[in-house]
Amino acid sequence: MHLTTVIQFVLLPAVALAIAALARARGWPAPLLLVVAGLAIGLVSARMPGMPSYELDPELVLLVFLPPLLYSAALDSSYLRLREVRRPVGLMSVGLVLFSTAVVGLLVHAMVPDLPLAAAFALGAIVAPPDAVAAVAVARRLGLPRRVITILVGESLFNDATALTAYRVAVAAMVGEGVSLLGAAGQFAYAAGAGLAIGLALAYACGWLLDRLTDVLVGSAISLLIPFVSYLAAEAVHASGVLSVVVVGVFLGHRMNRTGYGMRVVSHSVWKVVDFCLEIVVFGLIGLQLPLILRGLSGQDPWRVAGYAVAVLVAVVVARAVWLVPGAYLPRLLSRRIREREPRPPAAHVAVLGWAGMRGVVSLAAAFGLPDDFPARDLLLFLTFVVVIGTLLVQGLSFPMLIRRLRVSGDQEVYGDNLAEAAAQQAAATAALARLDELTGDGVIETHAEVVDRLRDNAERRAMGAWERLGGGVGPQGEETPSALYRRLRREMLAAEREVLVRMRDERRIDDEVLRRVTRELDFEEATLARD
Structure with a gap:
């Protein structure tokens, strides 16, 4: 067997598993430790001749990793709680994503005037959606209030659908497909509507089937196929596969009590293992991309590129805060119904949500998915990488301290x-x-x-x-x-x-x-x- 194959399929997962086991034993956030370890391994391997590179395959992430991770999170979420926070989740998973896309796009276009506006907006869509895996892991361990955790989970479930649709519109405009503002809005509406319809249809069909299965092993095997079927069915008609998967997961999770006890016991254990394995591989792969990305920047002014990266990172963080503060309080001032129906969010909760904007592997996968002849592709890859690593390490490592300092707790x-x-x-x-x-x-x-x-x-x-x-x-x-x-x-x-x-x-x-x-x-x- 070739050495590269052994390293990629045996050694790397084994190392990631050992690091995750250490993090769990010490009570550390495993995703952040895996990112740091990936960075270290990537830098060491870059200096060793003959070592293989680990370029992230966007198809692998979007087709293999994303559907089951989304489905598992949706399965374990609460439909009733998500329904209660649908307004803040909608403002963050749709409004905040589009706002961040516009802010980053305009900033990058201003800093690099030669970069077409459509390409700059593509970068904005790439770095707009946070990955709440690390944030939710810390939030649950430290006992954050349930409403805060539900908002974070809801945002992470739905924001990828918005961001990936905006990304496709921007890329299409860049490659000359002539997308107008009205056409972009139509694509958004179609992707969301068709994804929702396909998800509901598959949810009812899968629910009907699982209710009638008595063989636990067969039912569990079918449940592993559901996220992939949901995603591919929607993507086949250019709808939102992400939204389809989330709808199926939330629906089946809400009615899980209709299945047999054996299905629930086995399914819970299976998805815990699947989640754990996929997450450690995904976060380990993030850090391993550094040598490959740096090689693409050869010949460019490092200080100028570093300045661009810091500016984009700050813009991403600030845009989230700028959106969340009025988004949390302005609707209450404008609507009596909202004031009566929803509790006033404490400032500490808003601050925690504002700092929980860590980006993840979906952003990197989207950046690697840019066409090879895309304008300034190497620069956009580097900027994306800095945003992902910067938010994961800076915000991720300081997130527990912020929670403790603000004394935000769900003990009651x-x-x-x-x-x-x-x-x-x-x-x-x-x-x-x-x-x-x-x-x-x-x-x-x-x-x-x-x-x-x-x-x-x-x-x-x-x-x-x-x-x-x-x-x-x-x-x-x-x-x-x-x-x-x-x-x-x-x-x-x-x-x-x-x-x-x-x-x-x-x-x-x-x-x-x-x-x-x-x-x-x-x-x-x-x-x-x-x-x-």
Whole structure:
């Protein structure tokens, strides 16, 4: 086997896995450590003759990495919470992306007058969408308020669709396809509308199929194909594949409780592993691009290029802050309905959102996807790389400190979740006991009283355990064997518990995270009842 193949497919993933394991053990943000390690490895390998280069393949990122990462994030998101923050998410995933595109495009065109405006706008679209993987990882570890995390997740789910569409419009205008402002707006509307329609159609079809599958392995394998099918189906008709994938993921995640317990348990584990593997490879690849990008700048004035890079990096960061402050407060001044429906965002929350603008591999992939004869392609690649590395390291490394300094915390929500979980467990146990009384009302209890007693004790113990975690300290006959009867009745009780929990989620009495946590406990218990 060729040495290059071994390095690319064995050694690099193994090194990335070791670095990620170290970061997890020490509580460090793994994406940032992987970027730094990639930079170091790239610089060392550039000085070693015979070492292969690691040029990022845009098709690999957009077709292999992006769909499953988006789908997994959407699957684990909350449709109800996303619906509550749809206005700020829309302002950031659409308005902020277009604003950043315009700011960066105009700035670069002013600094480099020979660069066509369309090419400058292409760069703006490339660096406009943040990648919230690193920010969300830090936010969850430090316990940020749920609304802030939901806005970050929602922005990262939808902003790629806006940015990639703007990127295609700008590239098309640059290569002479004659795109007008009205035509660009039409492309946006078509890409979004068709992507949404395809996503909804596939979501219903996939939901129908997964509901009827009893083979867990087959269902899990199909779930791995869903993001790729969704993306390619939309891209085949020049619609937004990103939006299609996100719609399918959010839809299926919201109705995941309709599938069997085995599908939920296996699917959760599978996507955790897929996420982990893809993320460590993606962030490791970012740093490895440095030697290749630097080689493309040979012959240019390094100080001038460095000045361009710093100016673009600052513009990206400042544009986000400039947009977020009025975007957070101006609509409240103009609309009474918004004031009544949404809480006033604290200034600390706005500051955290403003600093959570780390860019990622999608920006690099889009830059590498520029045609070889694109004006100033090497310069645009370098500027993109500096923005990605600069935001990841400067904002990413200082993000935890900012959160602590501003004392932004979601501790009250954690207590509220625990209280809501205890109440949900109590309501679910009550429903389970009521279902048990229905099932045993025909005399079964007289024959197998010990079975019913065990079931009743189990339900009561589950409800009492939830309250104790809060610190309160309170709390067919015939040939069917007692063990078979116990399993059958307990499954019926678990179904009754799930029904109550889903209804409480839909009524917004508990959050999706609470639902998933409690449902996972029920799934594990049902798994112990299963027999081959």
